[in-house]
Amino acid sequence: MTASPSSPHITLACAAALTGLSLRTWQRRAEGGQVPRLDDASGRGLVPLQALMDALPPAWGDEDTQTLLDADQGGAAAQADMGARFATAALVADNGADAARNARVALYFLARAADQGEADAMHWMGLLSAAGLDEAGGNPQQTQARALALVAQAAAQGHGIARGQLQALLANGLTAHG
Incomplete structure (x- = not known):
């Protein structure tokens, strides 16, 4: 699925850096449905920025x-x-x-x-x-x-x-x- 440009999304790697959680933890959260995962045109995994607002x-x-x-x-x-x-x-x-x-x-x-x-x-x-x-x-x-x-x-x-x-x-x- 391609990420919607209307809502901000960031890469899983950036989410991991901002939260201190591992990349694999973010991947598991997306696979388990705890956070929506989208893919951009180049296939990078994206998560909604809203999912990590507490880390900002x-x-x-x-x-x-x-x-x-x-x-x-x-x-x-x-x-x-x-x-x-x-x-x-x-x-x-x-x-x-x-x-x-x-x-x-x-x-x-x-x-x-x-x-x-x-x-x-x-x-x-x-x-x-x-x-x-x-x-x-x-x-x-x-x-x-x-x-x-x-x-x-x-x-x-x-x-x-x-x-x-x-x-x-x-x-x-x-x-x-x-």
Whole structure:
């Protein structure tokens, strides 16, 4: 069945990233009839965005929904925007569980945008890494090296803030090896 354009749907992979549930769990929910599954023209499984509204941040609006849909379709700028929203939430979270959840969602979108050369996404990934909220998991040497590498990549792509940060870090003697 082809997804109806009148109601917003997202891919199963995006639903998994937003909720923290596995892709297989979403597939089982669709197979069991707990959530409607539709397929787009390329055969990707889709679920109604309404099925995971509880997983979205408070004050989620129509503009946020459109950005999410654009990000799910592969738009690098939208992926970077969505990742930045969740990265910001991770960096200001009051508890570790919220920080980790928001960082996980942020990294899902940011990694996809960074793979397309989106400098802002690389910069945000560097910030998350510097805060110990990436896959290095707080290992200080790995975290520092990864943060520096990501900020350097963003700077190389022309990201002005990253260039300034990189210059300041290097002026203070920070290197990838400490």
